[in-house]
Amino acid sequence: MAALGIKDIAALANVSPATVSRVFSAPEMVSKKTLEKVQKVIDESGYRPNRIGASLRTRKSGNIVAIIPDITNPVNAGIIRAIEQKAHTAGYSVLLGDTQGLHEREQHYADLVTHGQADGVLLFCSSIPFKTDATLNLAQQLPPMVNGNEKIDSDEVVQVAVDNVAAAKRAVKHLIDLGHKYIAAVTGPDDIASSNERLEGYRSALEDANIPLDSGLCIQGDYDVESGMKCAGQLLLLRQRPTAIFCFSDDMAIGVMKFVQKQGFSVPEDISVMGFDDINYAQLVSPALTTVHQPLEEIGGLCIELLLKQLKGEYVEPGRRFLPFELKVRGSTGPAPT
Amino acid sequence: MAALGIKDIAALANVSPATVSRVFSAPEMVSKKTLEKVQKVIDESGYRPNRIGASLRTRKSGNIVAIIPDITNPVNAGIIRAIEQKAHTAGYSVLLGDTQGLHEREQHYADLVTHGQADGVLLFCSSIPFKTDATLNLAQQLPPMVNGNEKIDSDEVVQVAVDNVAAAKRAVKHLIDLGHKYIAAVTGPDDIASSNERLEGYRSALEDANIPLDSGLCIQGDYDVESGMKCAGQLLLLRQRPTAIFCFSDDMAIGVMKFVQKQGFSVPEDISVMGFDDINYAQLVSPALTTVHQPLEEIGGLCIELLLKQLKGEYVEPGRRFLPFELKVRGSTGPAPT
């Protein structure tokens, strides 16, 4: 609460403000004697340099903004935690932008960087929330940014994710290998890139196995538990019920399991259920959920790392970087009933 | 990326910078004619006012910092989401400070306000991370702040929480009513206020029922799933096994359940398990977890509301505000075995 400024400290220590500034940012430039003298005054006065003043001068805010759809989702929370840690050790603070999937919010948070409140953006949604001029080079118009998890449709953007197509394909192959022929997909919203990519993987796996695609078996959810339950309800209504259900998120898979079990089916004997994400609770439900593991720590870590690089002025090659996924076979999938 | 300043806009529109400033912050003071003129220039140039410059002048950063132990914990995530929403609509951004329980980090984030990067603090831990002079009035030395969930040992601080003592007492009473006599407690770390309060509630309930306190039945965990498993292991080793286990978090309760089930016990027939928090997944494990519901939305909402009030300069009565908890009886608790 003290209102001391650098000038006051300078006056107290009988030096110039410049010297005081250097004590913080370039102590090797100031002689031992004055260093001690100034340090003493600083300690005694409890002086705290005002970062806003510094920011104005240096044109760096020391903040980065992370734009995510929902912090309550364990996947996002895990990623954010990793980001926060690394940002912290690099001297950056992270502004949390929870958009609830709302475009207007995405814009708002993106504005933080155009307004100088943040130096870079970590974007976990599928569209660029900046007004850009399509006739100009895109990369030139963007602030330091990396797009995580989702896929923005441009190869000028730095992107980090799991290979959703391959991962979903692997997941479905697991079900096919177990003898399933009627494999349902519970997707995410169709404006979300990751969902579309997983759908592509699903199709591709079926195609490879010469299983005809039945669009009735693809139901659109929205990644959360309730929607899993709802979709399960629709699937059980079908004349030809699926023997396996591949859900594009663990939450939906958990919802599906809950619902089918409530209806008296047993998992995996009657119906196999598979998730995607490998959140903590996937192993804790009964039966434990077979799913695709996403390396949250690594995703978050790589995102922030690439952003920090850009902030340091280094060039970062645009394009996608894939991090390895891993199939986790647990109790919720089993051989197709005969 | 445009580097236009308010002066440039002023020049382009043939008015003074002051007028441009007013177009944003006090449009009613400027005539319709000039308003339009200036607005036009702003739109055409894509001018974005630099908030850092404004912050420096107004001495308001427009940020608040939320200091929490772990964003990955669903309780915290839920609270943060609520905070973020309301902060956003009030025009504030939230800086996320995930401390992992480290004091050093708490200090670091608290420093954001002493350094002018944030205007207020939302504190979800049990100690004040500011250097204060004990001989002076505490309230005077603190920035706008509200303490959520945990309890700082001072009645000069604005605090929001559930009445942990009463809630824990209610929980244990539920177990007692079911006929349990050997009731274990799986606590949180002993430097965490909420854990100590819950322990007090536990004791008080036993005392009311004339059940002697057996310290062997109190095991210290650290609120997460793994520690629940570990503690369960210790409890099952006891000569006189508990017939009910009250865990101070849902995560630990889930861990406990998982472990005792793995050992062949059935819940709740052999052992009742009870949690605290009512996270989403509490209803999704089998059996569904009996627990104490915490109103996350309300807690976060009230915290930010009280902080915003302070930021507006209004006086906020210090002291604790309790929000109502709710006992959720589900499948994991049942009558004591005979």
Next chain:
DNA sequence: TAGTTAAATGAAAACGTTTTACATGTTAAT
């Protein structure tokens, strides 16, 4: 010692706003 160089410090401008105090122009009232 004087001369040269290197190291340490200082003065002042700059960063981009907001806001106070004041000046101008306009309208209304006499």
Next chain:
DNA sequence: ATTAACATGTAAAACGTTTTCATTTAACTA
């Protein structure tokens, strides 16, 4: 026509730093 009152606009200072450039001081060298 004169003045008062008001609406609108302006000039300039202030916010708290950093940093360039000039200057002083200290440290060597011959």
